Amino acid sequence: MELFEQLANKIKGQNKTLVFPEGEDARIQGAAIRLAADGLVKPILLGKQSLIDATAEKHQFDLSNITVIDPASYPEDKLNDMIHELIERRHGKTDTATAKKWVTDVNYFGTMLVYMNLADGMVSGATHPTGDTVRPALQIIKTAPGSSRISGAFVMQRHDERYIFADAAINIDIDAQTMAEIAIQSAKTAKVFGIDPKVAMLSFSTKGSAKAPQVDKVSEATKIAKKLEPSLALDGELQFDAAFVPEVAKSKAPDSEIAGQANVFIFPDLQSGNIGYKIAQRLGGFEAVGPILQGLAKPVSDLSRGANEEDVYKVAIITAAQALEN
Numbered sequence: 001m002e003l004f005e006q007l008a009n010k011i012k013g014q015n016k017t018l019v020f021p022e023g024e025d026a027r028i029q030g031a032a033i034r035l036a037a038d039g040l041v042k043p044i045l046l047g048k049q050s051l052i053d054a055t056a057e058k059h060q061f062d063l064s065n066i067t068v069i070d071p072a073s074y075p076e077d078k079l080n081d082m083i084h085e086l087i088e089r090r091h092g093k094t095d096t097a098t099a100k101k102w103v104t105d106v107n108y109f110g111t112m113l114v115y116m117n118l119a120d121g122m123v124s125g126a127t128h129p130t131g132d133t134v135r136p137a138l139q140i141i142k143t144a145p146g147s148s149r150i151s152g153a154f155v156m157q158r159h160d161e162r163y164i165f166a167d168a169a170i171n172i173d174i175d176a177q178t179m180a181e182i183a184i185q186s187a188k189t190a191k192v193f194g195i196d197p198k199v200a201m202l203s204f205s206t207k208g209s210a211k212a213p214q215v216d217k218v219s220e221a222t223k224i225a226k227k228l229e230p231s232l233a234l235d236g237e238l239q240f241d242a243a244f245v246p247e248v249a250k251s252k253a254p255d256s257e258i259a260g261q262a263n264v265f266i267f268p269d270l271q272s273g274n275i276g277y278k279i280a281q282r283l284g285g286f287e288a289v290g291p292i293l294q295g296l297a298k299p300v301s302d303l304s305r306g307a308n309e310e311d312v313y314k315v316a317i318i319t320a321a322q323a324l325e326n
Contacts, residue, residue: 003155003157003162003193003289004314004317006193006194007192007193007317007318007321008038008040008317010321010324011040011041011317011320011321011324012038012039012040013039014320014324015042016041016042016120016121016320016323016324017041017042017043017044017118017119017120018035018041018042018043018044018119018120018121018122018123018316018319018320018323019043019044019046019110019113019114019119019121019122019123020032020043020044020045020046020110020122020123020124020312020316021046021047021106021107021109021110021122021124021128022046022047022106022124022125022126022127022128023045023046023047023052023068023106024047024048024051024052024055025055025126025127026055026058026059026061026309027126027307027308027309027311027312028045028126028312029045029052029055029056029059029061029063029066030059030061030309030312031309031310031312031313031316032045032066032316033061033062033063033065033066034309034313035313035316035317036065036066037065040316040317040320041316041317041320042067043066043067043316044066044067044068044069044110044113044119045063045066045067045068045069046068046069046070046071046106046109046110047068047070047106048070048072049068049070049073052068052070069109071103071104071106071109072104074109079103081116082103082109082112082116083096083099083100083103085112085115085116086099086102086103086108086112086140087099089115089140090139090140102136105136106124107124107128107132107133107135107136108136108140110122110124110136111136111137111140111141111300112140114141114298114300115140115141115298120298120299120320120323120326121298121299121300121301121319121320121322121323122137122299122300122301122319123300123301123303123312123315123316123319124300124301124302124303125301125302125303125304125305125307126303126304126305126307126312127305128305129305130302133300133302133303134150134293134300134302137293137296137300138150138296141296141297141298141300142296142297143295143296143297144295144296144297145297146181146184146228147181147184147185147294147295148177148178148181149170149171149178149181149295150170150293150294150295150296151166151167151169151170151171151181151182151185151186151293151294151295152166152167152168152169152170152290152291152292152293152294153165153166153167153168153169153185153186153189153290153291153292153294154166154168154169154277154288154289154290154291154292155189155193155288155289155290155292156277156280156281156286156287156288156289157286157287157289158284158285158286158287161286162193162194162195162263163195163263163264163265163286164186164189164190164193164195164197164263164264164265165265165267165273165276165277165280166182166183166185166186166189166264166265166266166267166273166294167182167266167267167270167273168267168270168273168274168276168277168290168291169270169273169274169290169291170270170291170293171269171270172269172270172271173269173270174268174269174270175217176217176218176220176221176224177221177224179201179217179218179221179225179266179268180221180222180224180225180228181225181228181295182266182294182295183199183201183221183225183232183234183264183266184225184228184229184232185294185295186199186264186266186294187199187229187232187234187264188294188325189292189294189322190263190264191325192318192321192322192324192325193321195263195264196263197232197233197263197264198233198234198258198261198262198263198264199225199232199233199234199235199258199262199264199265199266200234200235200236200238200240200243200244200258200259200262200264200265200266201218201221201222201225201234201235201236201237201238201266201268202218202236202237202238202239202240202243202265202266202267202268202272203215203218203219203236203237203238203239203268204239205218205237205239206237206238206239206242206252206253207237207238207252207253207256209239209252214268215237217268218236218237218268219236219237221236221266222234222235222236222237233257233258234258235253235256235257235258235259236266238252238253238256238259238262239252240265240276242256242259242260243258243259243260243262243265244260244262245260246260246261247260248260249261289314289318292318292322297326298323298326299319299322299323299326300319301315301316301318301319303315
């Protein structure tokens, strides 16, 4: 079954609510209408009511079945509750004046809807830079238990093959603890996409075949990950061929439980992860779906500003599928 068909079947009828802070954008409106009509998601569009109406009229969109919220006209009692919740969440780091200013911003407003369980996830980034989407999520939703930071994964798909590559989007350099956390986050992402995770901690060395601080980091990360998640099928340090090719695994890592059959690949730094997924995409003919943000307590997805309506539709499906796992 095609990836998004499988995910759509998974979320259909689950009544997951997603908030879209960029409700004035035609791409967002078109995707929201489709998501609602297909019974996949209950969308909430944020924005200035007059501009949302103008976009809908221009494109002949019917938003009668879509919830629209203009933060500027949000009921005062509900807005005060939101401000109070924000101040409490920030533990004294944000005063009342700052909180009032923040909730006038659609990304902060949308993030607060997710934090207050008025939405299950958020999709933004079509007209905002990544920082405007991620910053409120880190300040308010924060990382999930066991994670000290977020990471970015790609689902690499070609025909019936499906793999996870991480981190290939967020953290430039990582230590052993962070690499271990990314491995656990990525295993959870794999399950969202119907992959039974077998996690390879990648290096230029296999089981001590080379000596270097970079190798020691991956080896240490493997030990930490196994301690944090003993039941997870995970091993390292492994070269990619030992992790992926059964014949090579037999000679390089004969005692490994996952060597030769890995489907979740954890790179030791962003440079190698980014290069790796693009090689697979451009030379291997894989479709790269992502980046998928991992490690947040509740799902928030960052769109590319070049996204089209179909991209918004698909990212929303992924976000709703992530929400099912929370």
